[in-house]
Amino acid sequence: xxxxxxxxxxxxxxxxxxxxxxxxxxxxxxxxxxxxxxxxxxxxxxxxxxxxxxxxxxxxxxxxxxxxxxxxxxxxxxxxxxxxxxxxxxxxxxxxxxxxxxxxxxxxxxxxxx
Amino acid sequence: xxxxxxxxxxxxxxxxxxxxxxxxxxxxxxxxxxxxxxxxxxxxxxxxxxxxxxxxxxxxxxxxxxxxxxxxxxxxxxxxxxxxxxxxxxxxxxxxxxxxxxxxxxxxxxxxx
Numbered sequence: 001x002x003x004x005x006x007x008x009x010x011x012x013x014x015x016x017x018x019x020x021x022x023x024x025x026x027x028x029x030x031x032x033x034x035x036x037x038x039x040x041x042x043x044x045x046x047x048x049x050x051x052x053x054x055x056x057x058x059x060x061x062x063x064x065x066x067x068x069x070x071x072x073x074x075x076x077x078x079x080x081x082x083x084x085x086x087x088x089x090x091x092x093x094x095x096x097x098x099x100x101x102x103x104x105x106x107x108x109x110x111x112x113x114x
Numbered sequence: 115x116x117x118x119x120x121x122x123x124x125x126x127x128x129x130x131x132x133x134x135x136x137x138x139x140x141x142x143x144x145x146x147x148x149x150x151x152x153x154x155x156x157x158x159x160x161x162x163x164x165x166x167x168x169x170x171x172x173x174x175x176x177x178x179x180x181x182x183x184x185x186x187x188x189x190x191x192x193x194x195x196x197x198x199x200x201x202x203x204x205x206x207x208x209x210x211x212x213x214x215x216x217x218x219x220x221x222x223x224x225x226x227x
Contacts, residue, residue, distance in 0.1 A: 031213050040220070040222070041219075045215075048213050055213070056214065096213075101145045110154065
């Protein structure tokens, strides 16, 4: 099973709202990722968690706050977003550092900021 | 950040035709991955390559890891309408380089029935 699940599928939020995106995998993977993807562009890395610790933050604005409650779950908390933050947000997972570089993606959350 | 050079950017072909696309880099990669993304969905891993010169098939798809380790190719034989989508290559330099993948810009494939 190479399934990564994400909820919600679609999200519309105002600039003053607080919302969260959720991601789950049950493949025993120890690395999890958040990506942002604009139309017709490749995924752009935001955060990497390795063994439940934040290992990479690609200079993402603080209005995006990641959280890894356990090895299977990854959240992205959103607060005071801007319209330009509208995009497809993808979660991915992989086996872990130095043991498998294939990343498996979830279906994404289509976020619209109004 | 760095991005792999993927070409062509888009292709519009007739059903039944074969398709070729490639990805090149100025630096060496030790793993090459090919993904397909349907509209509104996440990328799906098609093929993973681990050794220079390796040729791997997945149904009508065949991918090759270039012997210089700076390029990779994806071929689709006898295209069908469900092959429509965006194909991304991705590379990883290998051990001690963390978890980050470098992606190509994508090849948008359109198939005319």
